[in-house]
Amino acid sequence: MINAILALECQCAWADLPKVRAEITRILPDTQVVERASEALARAEARVKVAEEAVASVEREKENRLRLRAERERFAAILVPLVMVACALWIGFLAFGNVRERQTEIGILRALGLRSRKILLIFLSKAVAMGGLGGAVGFVAGSFAGEHLGMNLEHLSADATAAPALFDWKILLLALVLAPLLAAVASWIPAVLAAQQDPAVILREE
Amino acid sequence: MVIAVEHLTKRFAGPVQALDGISFTVDAGEFVAVQGPSGCGKTTLLLIVGALLQPSEGKVLLDGQDPYSLSPNERARFRAETIGFVFQQFHLVPYLSVLDNVLAPQLAKPQPDAMERANDLIGRFHLADRADHTPDAFSTGERQRAALARAFLNRPKLLLADEPTGNLDEQNGESVLRCLADFAKDGGAVLLVTHDVHATQYADRTVRMENGRMLQK
Numbered sequence: 001m002i003n004a005i006l007a008l009e010c011q012c013a014w015a016d017l018p019k020v021r022a023e024i025t026r027i028l029p030d031t032q033v034v035e036r037a038s039e040a041l042a043r044a045e046a047r048v049k050v051a052e053e054a055v056a057s058v059e060r061e062k063e064n065r066l067r068l069r070a071e072r073e074r075f076a077a078i079l080v081p082l083v084m085v086a087c088a089l090w091i092g093f094l095a096f097g098n099v100r101e102r103q104t105e106i107g108i109l110r111a112l113g114l115r116s117r118k119i120l121l122i123f124l125s126k127a128v129a130m131g132g133l134g135g136a137v138g139f140v141a142g143s144f145a146g147e148h149l150g151m152n153l154e155h156l157s158a159d160a161t162a163a164p165a166l167f168d169w170k171i172l173l174l175a176l177v178l179a180p181l182l183a184a185v186a187s188w189i190p191a192v193l194a195a196q197q198d199p200a201v202i203l204r205e206e
Numbered sequence: 207m208v209i210a211v212e213h214l215t216k217r218f219a220g221p222v223q224a225l226d227g228i229s230f231t232v233d234a235g236e237f238v239a240v241q242g243p244s245g246c247g248k249t250t251l252l253l254i255v256g257a258l259l260q261p262s263e264g265k266v267l268l269d270g271q272d273p274y275s276l277s278p279n280e281r282a283r284f285r286a287e288t289i290g291f292v293f294q295q296f297h298l299v300p301y302l303s304v305l306d307n308v309l310a311p312q313l314a315k316p317q318p319d320a321m322e323r324a325n326d327l328i329g330r331f332h333l334a335d336r337a338d339h340t341p342d343a344f345s346t347g348e349r350q351r352a353a354l355a356r357a358f359l360n361r362p363k364l365l366l367a368d369e370p371t372g373n374l375d376e377q378n379g380e381s382v383l384r385c386l387a388d389f390a391k392d393g394g395a396v397l398l399v400t401h402d403v404h405a406t407q408y409a410d411r412t413v414r415m416e417n418g419r420m421l422q423k
Contacts, residue, residue, distance in 0.1 A: 108297040111258060112356075113286020113314030115279045200259035203293070203368075204249060 006036075088186040095127060095190035099197075106194055107202030116195035123194050127187035128180040135179025136172075143167045207231045207267070208364050208395035209255055214264035216250050216418075224250040225261070226418040232397055234363070237390035239398045239405040242415035248399040249368055251415070255397060256366045257285050269363055286314035290357030292382075294369035296349045298341040298356075304328065305337040308355045315360050327355035331385075347378030354385050365389055367398045371405070383408040 021033040099106070106119060209232040216225040224247040232238045240248050253259035254266060257273035266272060269288055273281050298307045308328060312320040328337050331351040333344075341349050350370060357365060367386060371379035379402060387408040390396045398405055406412045414421045 104295075104297060105299050108291075108293075108299075109310065109313070110282070111256065111285065111291050112311045113282045113284075113360075115282045115314070117279070118313065200253045203253065203258070 084182060088182055091127070091131075091183055091186035092190065095123070095187040096193075098126075099123070099190045099194040102194070103197065103202055106197045107199040110197065110199035111203060119197075120191050120195035123191035124184055124187060127183040127191070131180035131183025132176055134183070135175040138179070139172050139175040208234050208236075208269055209397060210265075210267040211255065212265045214251070214254060214266065215262045216247070216254060216259070217262045224418050225254070227264070228415075228418070228420050229264075230413065230420060232364075232395045234395055235390055235393050236411065237387055237396040237398070237409045239400060239409035239412045240415055241400060241405070241412060246415045247418040248415055250418075252366050252368050252397065252399050255364075256289055256291060257281050282314065286311060286360060288363050290360065290362035290365045292350070292353050292357050292365065292367040292370040294372040296341070296346075296353045296373075298349060298352055300341055303338045303340055304333055304344070304352045304355075307341065307352055308359055310356060311359045317360070320359065324355070324359060327358055328352075331355045345378075346373050347375070347381065350374055350378065350382055351385075354382065358389070363394060365394055365396045367396065367400070369400055369402075370398070371400065371402045376404070380404060 017033075017035055024031055024033050109119065110116070209230070211231070212229045214225050214228040215223070217223050226247075228247075228251065230238075240251065242248055250259065254261050255268070257266075257268065260274055266274065268284075271284065271288075273284050276284055298304075299310065302310070305324060305328060308324045309320055317323070325334070325337070328334050331354060333348060333352055333355070336343065341352065344352065350373070353370075365386065370382050370386075374382060383402070383405060386396045386398060390410070396409075398409065
């Protein structure tokens with residue numbers, strides 16, 4: 001005598017239970033149809049929903065980070081040129097101060113026969129050397145600060161949302177080229193003024 | 207003649223006439239001292255003879271060459287090759303060692319034996335034991351000796367000295383004047399602008415200036 005039939009792996013998780021019941025009653029009258037695995041079904045459905053939500057959440061996070069990065073890049077596109085102009089002005093002021101301080105020295109070197117071009121070269125060389133040193137120190141200090149002051153971004157994935165590596169040889173090379181160039185451009189006018197100093201005027205004032 | 211000046215006049219902006227028709231010559235091996243009160247035009251004369259200040263009128267010949275007919279760069283080179291300067295304030299570069307200060311003229315006129323000559327001069331002026339010290343470690347007399355060594359580095363034909371003893375005591379002042387006289391004895395020409403009465407003892411000739419004019423030769 002058969003008193004129970006179990007339907008295993010029947011692929012009817014989302015089927016209409018009354019319809020299933022009606023069909024079974026038609027074949028086997030007086031048979032009681034009971035859904036035994038509803039809890040498992042609920043858990044399966046929950047897992048599917050959680051998985052879907054996780055994928056959606058990751059997508060939303062990606063979109064947020066991409067938007068945030070785009071905003072930061074727009075901000076940097078304005079801020080970086082402003083900072084560079086401010087730095088150039090500051091370097092220019094310092095170079096002017098340096099020329100004033102070294103007026104007597106310029107006068108005596110000119111009296112000794114140094115050509116104005118050489119004076120110009122001396123001042124520009126100094127600016128380039130200081131700019132290169134500043135670029136290198138700034139790069140190292142910036143990288144160090146980024147790594148150790150809450151900007152450690154290593155945990156981010158390597159896809160489009162990941163932050164660029166903080167230490168990048170290309171950026172270092174760029175700093176070593178751009179910083180001396182900026183210093184040279186900013187010091188150009190003071191250096192030209194130094195080169196044009198009249199040694200007679202300086203020596204008479206002394 | 208190392209210096210030949212004719213009818214030299216210099217006017218600055220306004221009514222100031224620093225030099226008024228000065229003419230004189232200085233031969234090789236001659237030590238000429240120029241004396242006169244402050245503001246009489248001594249330093250202006252020295253700057254013009256030093257190819258540093260264009261005269262308003264008149265002609266300057268240094269070793270047969272008119273420096274003011276040259277371009278500024280050629281004139282700078284001419285200065286480096288022909289003229290040595292000594293100043294009252296020494297004008298040493300404070301952050302360079304004495305050796306580097308003495309070597310400074312070779313920035314304008316590089317010479318293969320510059321280092322050897324600089325060391326010789328530093329030895330001759332009794333500065334060898336502290337050649338690597340900066341000028342602030344030296345007495346005023348030593349600083350002026352370092353400035354003299356610098357002036358001699360490029361073997362100039364003409365030495366122009368503006369009150370070189372002005373900041374020195376009598377002993378150091380006489381030492382500097384002796385150096386200038388020795389330079390003249392070796393065939394160089396010296397034009398010294400000074401208030402120092404001792405200068406007349408060392409100079410071959412002393413001329414007096416007043417109000418931009420030379421009173422006696």
